[in-house]
Amino acid sequence: MENTAKLFVTDYASYNEGKQFEFGYWVELNDFNDAEEFNTYITTHFNNVVGLQDFEPMYTDFEGFPDSLYSESMSESELEKIFKYIELDYENKDDSEKVSLWNEYCSEQRNEDEIHNFDDDFFDIFFEGKPMEAAKAASFGDVNWSDDYISFDGYGNLKSLSNPIHAIDENALIEWLIENL
Known part of the structure; x- marks a missing residue:
């Protein structure tokens, strides 16, 4: 049984305008090697695809990892803990x-x-x-x-x-x- 770690990614501006579901979406973290690669992807997506230039990421929901690792505003080092958790494959032990x-x-x-x-x-x-x-x-x-x-x-x-x-x-x-x- 594979437990896929996911974050619902939006940005604070969209959230504050009530448009978080228009611009936000679920991202499977298992598709990335580390927090840096994930951050590059979401920044590129929101800048190029959505057209948001001053993107400030907000994570409004999560799945597949402990809530102790979750915050709506995570730094790269906090995100890296989630990637280490994925690497541990704890749920499948x-x-x-x-x-x-x-x-x-x-x-x-x-x-x-x-x-x-x-x-x-x-x-x-x-x-x-x-x-x-x-x-x-x-x-x-x-x-x-x-x-x-x-x-x-x-x-x-x-x-x-x-x-x-x-x-x-x-x-x-x-x-x-x-x-x-």
């Missing part, structure tokens, strides 16, 4: 890839919210030879023994997860991935 990236982020940030497979290896790593600690962490935690993933809450108790994605702060992860790409 499976849960295990996202969990692995999240754990890498947590490790680097010294964040204790890592997510683990809920299996014997987990108990061997964290509770080997300490069955009472494992029992306490499970009884004071929130454990469903049929879940596939597990993590620690802020008190060192266990919490199981049927869907690990709900435990990932995707905005923080995506920002970190973009900065480290």
Whole structure:
């Protein structure tokens, strides 16, 4: 499944005159290599095709990328973050890839919210030879023994997860991935 990043591009003058739909249009960002190429394209389009000489771009809608990356008035460096997000292909990563990236982020940030497979290896790593600690962490935690993933809450108790994605702060992860790409 391909997730196409798009921006509805218009300009402030057209928007202020109520003509944003006359001059504005959807642009698929996946058609461009970077923000510079995209900016050149829209400037050329609005100057030559539409005839606007003092073009000040305005982005009034978006699709295919997180809202944390969107603003109606983005600089080239802000647009470049969207292109890095496209390059990440984050939406097409499976849960295990996202969990692995999240754990890498947590490790680097010294964040204790890592997510683990809920299996014997987990108990061997964290509770080997300490069955009472494992029992306490499970009884004071929130454990469903049929879940596939597990993590620690802020008190060192266990919490199981049927869907690990709900435990990932995707905005923080995506920002970190973009900065480290």
